[in-house]
Amino acid sequence: MKSKIDFINGKTNSCLVKMFIPLLMAMTLMMIYNMVDSFWVGNMLGEQGMSALTAGTAIVLIMNSLAMGVGNGVSVMVAHLVGSGEKEKISGAVATILFISLAIGVVICGLVELSLPQLLSIMGTPTEIFADAISYLQIYLIGNIALFIYMQFTSIYRAFGDSIFQMKGMIYTAVFNAIFDPIFINLYDLKGAAAVTLVSEVLCLLYAFFYTKKHHFFNIDFNQMKCEYVKDMFRLSIPTTVQAIMPPISSAVMISFITSFGLTAIAGFGVARNLELIMFMPTTGMCMAVTSIVGQCEGAGRFDRAKDYLKSGLLIGGIFIAIVSILVIAFSNPLTAAFGQGKEVALVVKVFFKIISIGYVLYMLTSCIQGYLTGIGKPELAMILLILYYIVFRIPVAFIFKSMFGLEGIWIAFLVSHILAFGVALITLLSVGYQSHSFKLGLNV
Numbered sequence: 001m002k003s004k005i006d007f008i009n010g011k012t013n014s015c016l017v018k019m020f021i022p023l024l025m026a027m028t029l030m031m032i033y034n035m036v037d038s039f040w041v042g043n044m045l046g047e048q049g050m051s052a053l054t055a056g057t058a059i060v061l062i063m064n065s066l067a068m069g070v071g072n073g074v075s076v077m078v079a080h081l082v083g084s085g086e087k088e089k090i091s092g093a094v095a096t097i098l099f100i101s102l103a104i105g106v107v108i109c110g111l112v113e114l115s116l117p118q119l120l121s122i123m124g125t126p127t128e129i130f131a132d133a134i135s136y137l138q139i140y141l142i143g144n145i146a147l148f149i150y151m152q153f154t155s156i157y158r159a160f161g162d163s164i165f166q167m168k169g170m171i172y173t174a175v176f177n178a179i180f181d182p183i184f185i186n187l188y189d190l191k192g193a194a195a196v197t198l199v200s201e202v203l204c205l206l207y208a209f210f211y212t213k214k215h216h217f218f219n220i221d222f223n224q225m226k227c228e229y230v231k232d233m234f235r236l237s238i239p240t241t242v243q244a245i246m247p248p249i250s251s252a253v254m255i256s257f258i259t260s261f262g263l264t265a266i267a268g269f270g271v272a273r274n275l276e277l278i279m280f281m282p283t284t285g286m287c288m289a290v291t292s293i294v295g296q297c298e299g300a301g302r303f304d305r306a307k308d309y310l311k312s313g314l315l316i317g318g319i320f321i322a323i324v325s326i327l328v329i330a331f332s333n334p335l336t337a338a339f340g341q342g343k344e345v346a347l348v349v350k351v352f353f354k355i356i357s358i359g360y361v362l363y364m365l366t367s368c369i370q371g372y373l374t375g376i377g378k379p380e381l382a383m384i385l386l387i388l389y390y391i392v393f394r395i396p397v398a399f400i401f402k403s404m405f406g407l408e409g410i411w412i413a414f415l416v417s418h419i420l421a422f423g424v425a426l427i428t429l430l431s432v433g434y435q436s437h438s439f440k441l442g443l444n445v
Contacts, residue, residue, distance in 0.1 A: 005161035007293050008083070008300050012308045016316065019289040022163035026154075027281030029170030033200070036177045037193045038274045042267075043340035044185050050341065051263045052132035052190060054270030055125045058255050059112065059137055061248035066108060067148040069244025070101065071155030072288070073237030076295040076374060078159035083299020092224025097152055097233055099225060105148030109141050123252055124259040126266075136194045143198030146205040153208040158292045160217050169207050173200040239379035243370065243386040250390035254410060257398055261407050268348025271339050275349070278328050279321060279360040286317040286364065287371040294375025306376060313368040321364040329353045348407070355411040359418030366418075369425040373432070381428055389421035 007015050042050045074097050081089055112119070116134050125133055154166040177200050184192030212220070251273070258265050290313045297306040328335070332353050336346040366389070373382040394417035401409030 007161065007296050007309075008302055008305060012305070012312045013316065016289060016293065016309055016312045019158075019161065019163055019293060020286055020316070022167045023158070023285035023289055024282050026163065026166040026170045027285040029167065029174045031277040031281045033170060033174045033177055035274050035277065036174070036181050037197065038270065039339060040181045040185050041190065041193055042271075044182065045189060046340065048129060048263065049132070049190060050270050050339065051126070051266045052129035053136065053193075054266050054273070055120065055123065055129055055133040055255065056137045056140075057270065057273065058123060058248055058252035059116075059119060060140060061251060062245055063109070063112065063141070063144050064147070065244040065248050066241060067105075067144075067151035068284075069241030070104065070148075070237045071151045072240035072244065072291055072374060073235075073379065074152055074233065075155040075159045075288070075292045076236050076240075076377070076379070077232055078156050079292050079295030079375075080299040080377075082159055082161075083296035091219040091221035092226055093229045094156060094218050095220050095222045096225040096229035097156065098149060098220065099222065100230060100233060101149050101152045102145070105145040109144050109148075113138065113141050122256070124256040126259060126263070129263075132190050136190045139191055139194035140197055143201035147201040150201070150204040150208050153205075153212070157217065158288060159295065161292075161296070162215075162217065163289075165208075165211055168211075169204050172207060173204055176200045176203065236377075236379055239383040240374055242383045243374075243379070246386040246390040250394050253395050254398060257402055257410055258407070264344050265348055265407055267341055268345045268352070271336050271341055271345060272349045272352040274339070275328055275332065275335055275353075276360075279325055279363070282321060282324060283317070283360075283364045283367045286313055287367040289313070290368055290371030291375045294372055298376055303376075306372070310368060310372040313371070314365055317364045317368055318361055322361050325357065325360040329357060351408060352411050355408065356415050356418070359415045362418040362422040366422045366425045369429050373428065376432075378432065381432070385421065385425055385428060388424055389417055393417040393420045 005015050005018050007019075038050065038053060041053050045052075077097075078090070078093065081087075081093060116137055120130060120133055150169070154169070157163070157165040177196055180196045180199075181193055184196050186192070188195065212218075255266070255269065258269050290309060293309050294306045297303065297309065332349050333346050336349045366385070370382040370385060373379070373385070394413055397416050398410045398413035401413050403409070405412060
C-alpha cells in the first residue's frame with residue numbers, strides 16, 4: 001500500500017510543497033466559502049446584518065473546529081497504518097471512524113441547537129441582533145452533521161497523501177455559495193444565507209461518497225468495525241479536538257468583551273476575523289500537512305524524516321505567511337470596503353492589524369510545531385500548548401488590558417498570546433528532545 005506522495009523516499013521540500021499547495025488551495029477556497037456569507041450580508045444587510053452574523057460566527061467556528069479537530073486525530077491514526085503498510089486494517093478503521101463521526105455529529109449539533117439562546121446570552125449578544133443570530137444558527141446547524149462526516153473523509157484522504165480531494169470539494173461548494181447566496185439573502189435575509197450553507201454542506205458529503213467510489217484508496221467495511229479502532233480514534237482525536245476548539249472558544253470570549261464597545265466594534269472585528277482567514281487558512285493547511293506527513297514517517301519508523309519535514313515546514317511556512325501578512329495589512333482599508341462597511345469600521349480593522357502584525361508569522365511557526373507534536377503521537381502536548389495559547393495567555397490579558405487601553409487593549413492581548421505561545425512551543429520542542437518517539441496504536445496489537 002503506497003501513499004499518493006512518497007514522503008519516505010522523496011525530497012523533503014518537494015514532497016511538503018506537493019502536499020501543502022492543494023491543501024492551501026482547499027483552505028483558500030474554504031476561506032472564500034466562509035467569507036461569501038459575510039461579503040453578501042455586509043453589502044446587502046449592512047452593519048446590523050454583519051453584526052448578527054459575527055455574533056453567531058464564534059459558534060459556527062466552534063462547530064467547524066470540532067469536526068476538524070476529530071479529523072486531525074483521524075489523519076494521524078490512518079497515516080500510521082498507511083506508513084506501516086497495514087492495508088488489511090484500513091477498511092475496518094475507516095468504517096469505525098465514519099460511524100462514530102455520524103453519532104458525534106448528531107449529538108453535538110442537537111445539543112447546540114437546544115442551547116442557542118443561552119449560548120448567545122453568555123456571549124453578550126446585543127438585543128437588536130439576537131433574533132437574527134438565532135435564526136441563522138438554527139438553520140446552519142442542521143447541515144453541520146453532513147460537514148462533520150465530510151471533514152473525516154478529508155482527513156482520511158490526507159493520510160494517504162491525497163489533498164486534491166479536499167480542494168475539489170471546496171471548489172464546488174464555494175461556487176455554489178457565491179451564486180446562490182445573494183439570491184437567497186435577497187429573498188430571506190440572513191436565513192437565506194444559512195439555507196445556502198446548509199445545502200452546500202450536504203453537497204460536500206455527497207461528493208465525498210462519489211469520490212470514494214471512483215477512486216479506490218480504501219474500502220469501507222462496517223463488518224470489520226472493532227472497539228480497538230474506537231479506542232484509538234478517541235485517544236488521538238480528543239487532544240486534537242481540544243486543540244481545534246481553543247481558537248473559536250477564545251474568539252467567543254473576545255466577542256463577549258468586544259460587544260460592550262458597540263456595533264461598530266463588533267462589525268469591525270467581524271471584518272478583521274474574515275481577513276484573518278487569509279493568514280489562518282495557509283497556517284491550518286501547513287499544520288495539517290506536517291501532521292499527516294510526520295504520522296506516515298512515524299508509521300514507517302523514519303524519525304529522521306519527521307524532523308526534516310518540521311524544518312521544511314517552519315522555513316516555507318514562515319516565509320509564505322510573512323508575505324501574505326504584509327499584503328493583507330497593506331490593503332486592509334479597501335478590503336474592509338469590499339464588505340460594505342464605512343470608515344469607522346475600517347479604522348477598527350486598520351488598528352487591529354497594525355497592532356497584531358508580526359503575530360501571524362509566530363502563529364505559523366507555532367502551528368508547525370503543533371503539527372509535529374501531533375504527528376509523532378503526542379497530541380496531548382500540542383493540546384496543552386493550545387490551551388495556554390488561547391485561554392491561559394489571551395483571555396486574562398485581554399480582560400486586564402481592555403480596562404486599561406479600551407478596545408486596543410484586546411488587540412494587544414492577541415499579540416501577547418502569539419509571542420508567549422511561540423516561546424512555549426520552542427520549549428516544548430526542546431523538552432521532547434526534538435526527535436520523534438515511536439508510538440503504537442492499539443489496533444496494531
